[in-house]
Amino acid sequence: xxxxxxxxxxxxxxxxxxxxxxxxxxxxxxxxxxxxxxxxxxxxxxxxxxxxxxxxxxxxxxxxxxxxxxxxxxxxxxxxxxxxxxxxxxxxxxxxxxxxxxxxxxxxxxxxxxxxxxxxxxxxxxxxxxxxxxxxxxxxxxxxxxxxxxxxxxxxxxxxxxxxxxxxxxxxxxxxxxxxxxxxxxxxxxxxxxxxxxxxxxxxxxxxxxxxxxxxxxxxxxxxxxxxxxxxxxxxxxxxxxxxxxxxxxxxxxxxxxxxxxxxxxxxxxxxxxxxxxxxxxxxxxxxxxxxxxxxxxxxxxxxxxxxxxxxxxxxxxxxxxxxxxxxxxxxxxxxxxxxxxxxxxxxxxxxxxxxxxxxxxxxxxxxxxxxxxxxxxxxxxxxxxxxxxxxxxxxxxxxxxxxxxxxxxxxxxxxxxxxxxxxxxxxxxxxxxxxxxxxxxxxxxxxxxxxxxxxxxxxxxxxxxxxxxxxxxxxxxxxxxxxxxxxxxxxxxxxxxxxxxxxxxxxxxxxxxxxxxxxxxxxxxxxxxxxxxxxxxxxxxxxxxxxxxxxxxx
Amino acid sequence: xxxxxxxxxxxxxxxxxxxxxxxxxxxxxxxxxxxxxxxxxxxxxxxxxxxxxxxxxxxxxxxxxxxxxxxxxxxxxxxxxxxxxxxxxxxxxxxxxxxxxxxxxxxxxxxxxxxxxxxxxxxxxxxxxxxxxxxxxxxxxxxxxxxxxxxxxxxxxxxxxxxxxxxxxxxxxxxxxxxxxxxxxxxxxxxxxxxxxxxxxxx
Numbered sequence: 001x002x003x004x005x006x007x008x009x010x011x012x013x014x015x016x017x018x019x020x021x022x023x024x025x026x027x028x029x030x031x032x033x034x035x036x037x038x039x040x041x042x043x044x045x046x047x048x049x050x051x052x053x054x055x056x057x058x059x060x061x062x063x064x065x066x067x068x069x070x071x072x073x074x075x076x077x078x079x080x081x082x083x084x085x086x087x088x089x090x091x092x093x094x095x096x097x098x099x100x101x102x103x104x105x106x107x108x109x110x111x112x113x114x115x116x117x118x119x120x121x122x123x124x125x126x127x128x129x130x131x132x133x134x135x136x137x138x139x140x141x142x143x144x145x146x147x148x149x150x151x152x153x154x155x156x157x158x159x160x161x162x163x164x165x166x167x168x169x170x171x172x173x174x175x176x177x178x179x180x181x182x183x184x185x186x187x188x189x190x191x192x193x194x195x196x197x198x199x200x201x202x203x204x205x206x207x208x209x210x211x212x213x214x215x216x217x218x219x220x221x222x223x224x225x226x227x228x229x230x231x232x233x234x235x236x237x238x239x240x241x242x243x244x245x246x247x248x249x250x251x252x253x254x255x256x257x258x259x260x261x262x263x264x265x266x267x268x269x270x271x272x273x274x275x276x277x278x279x280x281x282x283x284x285x286x287x288x289x290x291x292x293x294x295x296x297x298x299x300x301x302x303x304x305x306x307x308x309x310x311x312x313x314x315x316x317x318x319x320x321x322x323x324x325x326x327x328x329x330x331x332x333x334x335x336x337x338x339x340x341x342x343x344x345x346x347x348x349x350x351x352x353x354x355x356x357x358x359x360x361x362x363x364x365x366x367x368x369x370x371x372x373x374x375x376x377x378x379x380x381x382x383x384x385x386x387x388x389x390x391x392x393x394x395x396x397x398x399x400x401x402x403x404x405x406x407x408x409x410x411x412x413x414x415x416x417x418x419x420x421x422x423x424x425x426x427x428x429x430x431x432x433x434x435x436x437x438x439x440x441x442x443x444x445x446x447x448x449x450x451x452x453x454x455x456x457x458x459x460x461x462x463x464x465x466x467x468x469x470x471x472x473x474x475x476x477x478x479x480x481x482x483x484x485x486x487x488x489x490x491x492x493x494x495x496x497x498x499x500x501x502x503x504x505x506x507x508x509x510x511x512x513x514x515x516x517x518x519x520x521x522x523x524x525x526x527x528x529x530x531x532x533x534x535x536x537x538x539x540x541x542x543x544x545x546x547x548x549x550x551x552x553x554x555x
Numbered sequence: 556x557x558x559x560x561x562x563x564x565x566x567x568x569x570x571x572x573x574x575x576x577x578x579x580x581x582x583x584x585x586x587x588x589x590x591x592x593x594x595x596x597x598x599x600x601x602x603x604x605x606x607x608x609x610x611x612x613x614x615x616x617x618x619x620x621x622x623x624x625x626x627x628x629x630x631x632x633x634x635x636x637x638x639x640x641x642x643x644x645x646x647x648x649x650x651x652x653x654x655x656x657x658x659x660x661x662x663x664x665x666x667x668x669x670x671x672x673x674x675x676x677x678x679x680x681x682x683x684x685x686x687x688x689x690x691x692x693x694x695x696x697x698x699x700x701x702x703x704x705x706x707x708x709x710x711x712x713x714x715x716x717x718x719x720x721x722x723x724x725x726x727x728x729x730x731x732x733x734x735x736x737x738x739x740x741x742x743x744x745x746x747x748x749x750x751x752x753x754x755x756x757x758x
Binding site: 051052053057058059060062063064174175176177178180181182184185203212213214215216217333335336338339340341342343344345346347351380382383384387388391392393394395397398399401402405468469 | 623624625626628632641645648649650651652684687691692693707711712715716717719720721722725727728729730731732734735736737738739740741742743744748749750751753755
C-alpha cells in the first residue's frame with residue numbers, strides 16, 4: 001500500500017492548532033491532526049453544574065491526591081481533563097508550575113476568556129524603551145485578523161480609546177456589579193482606569209452558539225459552548241469539511257525530515273498501544289503550546305538539524321517569557337456589608353479590568369519599563385474564603401460571614417517578564433518520559449523589572465481600594481510561582497533575521513520553509529495582555545500564509 | 556437587578572428532559588443533567604451515624620464542636636447540615652489531618668478535665684464556650700495554649716468548609732450559584748456609584 005501523504009500535519013488542537021486545522025480544512029487541505037490526549041466527553045468530564053454536595057469530596061478533591069493538583073483550575077470538577085503523565089524538570093534555582101490539559105482543545109476548554117488585542121505600543125516596545133527588539137509586524141498588519149477572530153468567537157466589551165488597548169468588534173459588555181461601580185469610583189480618584197474587560201463570553205447568541213447562562217463556572221468548562229473553545233468553535237467546522245483526520249492519544253515525538261532536511265511528517269507515540277507511528281505530510285504545523293512545541297522541535301534531531309529542527313539560530317527554546325500573577329491587594333467594601341447577596345460570580349474575574357496605565361505617555365515614567373494590568377474581582381462567590389480571617393465562633397461568627405458575603409474584593413496583577421538569556425527551555429540530559437523521550441527542562445526566574453511591577457501594583461491597588469472606601473487587609477506575601485498564569489510565550493520567536501529568530505514574521509521557520517509554528521512560541525514577549533486571542537489571530541494569519549505558499553507551489 | 560434569577564434546581568428539573576432542552580438553542584441534552592437523581596436518597600441518614608475514622612467518643616466531641624462553631628439560629632447550623640459526617644469522611648481520607656485531629660481531641664479532653672474534672676462532651680454548654688474562647692479570640696488568648704488554638708482553627712476550617720459546601724450553607728448565604736440568570740446581572744443602584752446611601756442592612 002502506498003504511504004498516505006496528507007497536505008498538512010498539525011500538532012495540537014488548542015487555540016493555535018484548532019485555528020490552523022479549521023482554516024486549512026475549510027480551504028480544502030487534507031489535514032491530519034495529532035493530539036496528545038483524548039477527546040473530552042462533556043457528559044462525563046464537564047461537571048460544572050454539579051453542586052459541591054453532589055461531589056464526593058465537595059469539589060475539593062480527594063485529600064490524598066490534592067498534592068498532585070496543578071494550579072487553580074485543576075480540581076475535582078475538572079480532574080479527568082488534566083493529564084500530567086509526561087513529566088518535566090526545572091533547573092536548579094528555577095521554579096515552574098505547568099498545568100496541562102492534553103485533551104482535545106487543550107486549555108481552551110478551561111481558559112479565563114480575557115481577550116484584549118496586543119497594541120502598537122506592544123509591537124514597538126523596543127523602539128520606545130530601548131529594550132530587546134520590536135516585533136516584525138505592525139499593529140496595522142495584524143488588526144484585520146483580530147477583527148475576524150473577534151467576529152468568529154464573540155468578545156464582549158466596550159470601545160475604550162486607550163493607546164495600549166486598541167478597540168475591536170464587540171458584543172454588548174458584561175454589566176458592572178455593585179462592587180465594580182464602587183471600585184471604579186476609587187480607581188477614577190487615583191487616575192487608574194477601571195473598565196469592562198474584553199471577554200470571550202457570549203452576552204448574546206452568536207454564530208449559532210447560545211448566549212451565556214451566567215452560571216459562573218466557566219473555568220471548569222462550558223458544555224453549551226457559550227464561550228470560545230476549540231472543540232465548540234473550530235474543530236466542528238473542520239470536521240464538517242471531511243478533510244480532517246484527528247488522531248487522539250497521539251504524543252508527538254519528533255518531526256521527520258527528508259533528504260533535503262525539509263519536514264516530511266511527524267513520528268508520534270500512540271499512548272494506548274505504546275507504538276511509535278509515522279504520519280506524513282507536505283507541511284507541518286507545530287502548535288503544542290510554547291514549552292511542548294520547543295521540546296518536540298529540540299527532540300527533532302537529524303543529520304541536517306543536529307541541534308533540533310529549525311534551530312540554526314540557536315534560539316529554539318530560548319526567550320521564555322511568562323506573566324507574573326499575584327494578589328496585589330485584598331480587603332472588603334464596608335458599603336456592601338450586610339447587603340443582600342448578588343450574582344457577582346457570573347464571570348470569574350473577567351467582568352472588569354484595570355488595563356495598563358503605566359508608561360503610556362513616557363516609556364520611562366516609572367521605575368520599570370512597559371506595564372502591567374490588573375483584574376479586580378470579589379463579591380458573593382462560591383465559598384466564603386474570608387471566613388478564615390474572621391475571629392471567633394458561634395452565632396456571631398455565622399452572622400458575620402453572612403454580613404460580609406457581598407463585600408470581599410481582591411486584585412490580581414498580570415505583569416509580563418522581559419526576554420532574558422537565562423529564561424529558556426532545553427532538553428533534560430537525563431530524564432525521559434514513560435515513552436523514552438527526553439523531557440523539557442525549564443530555566444526560569446522572575447526578573448527585576450517584573451518584580452518592580454509587582455511592588456508597584458501592591459501599592460496602587462491598596463490605594464485604589466482605600467480611595468473606594470474599602471478596607472485594605474493585605475497582599476500576598478509573594479507572587480504565584482512561574483507558570484501559574486498559563487501564559488508562557490517565546491521559544492520560537494519571530495523576526496526577520498534568520499540568525500536571531502526561529503520563524504519569519506509569518507510563523508514559518510527560517511530554516512525549514514514547510515514547518516510552521518502556530519502558538520505563543522512565536523511571540524516576542526507576553527505583553528500585559530492574555531495570549532489566547534493573539535494565538536488565534538497569529539495562527540489565522542500563519543495558516544493563510546501557508547495556504548498561499550501551497551498555492552504558489554512552494555510545498 | 557437585571558438578571559432575574561431562576562432557581563437553579565427548578566431549571567435542572569425543567570430542562571431535565573431532552574424535549575425541553577431541545578427547545579433551547581445550543582443546549583445539548585446533557586447541559587443540565589448533573590447527577591442530581593438519587594441525591595435525595597443520599598441525604599437520608601441512619602439515625603445513628605457510625606463514624607469511619609473517629610471513635611464514638613471523639614465523634615461526639617466533633618459533633619458538639621460543629622454545633623458550637625456554626626449553631627442553628629434563624630437558619631439550620633452545622634449539625635443539621637451533617638458537617639460532623641463530612642469531617643469524619645474527609646479526615647478518614649486525609650492521612651495528614653488524622654494526627655492533628657486525634658491529638659487535638661485528646662488535648663481538648665485534657666483541658667476540660669483540668670478545668671472542670673470532666674471530658675469536653677460532659678461540660679455544660681457555657682463551660683464549653685468558656686473553654687473555646689481563649690482559643691478563638693486573640694485578646695483572650697493565654698500563653699501556652701498555642702496547641703489548643705491551632706486545633707481550634709483546624710476544626711473551624713473543616714466546619715466552615717463542610718457547612719458552606721452544603722445545601723444548607725448555600726441557602727444560608729443565599730449563594731447566587733443556586734440560580735441561573737438570563738442576562739449579565741447589573742448593579743441596581745445607578746444613582747449611587749459609591750454606594751454610600753444603601754439602606755442599612757437587616758442582617
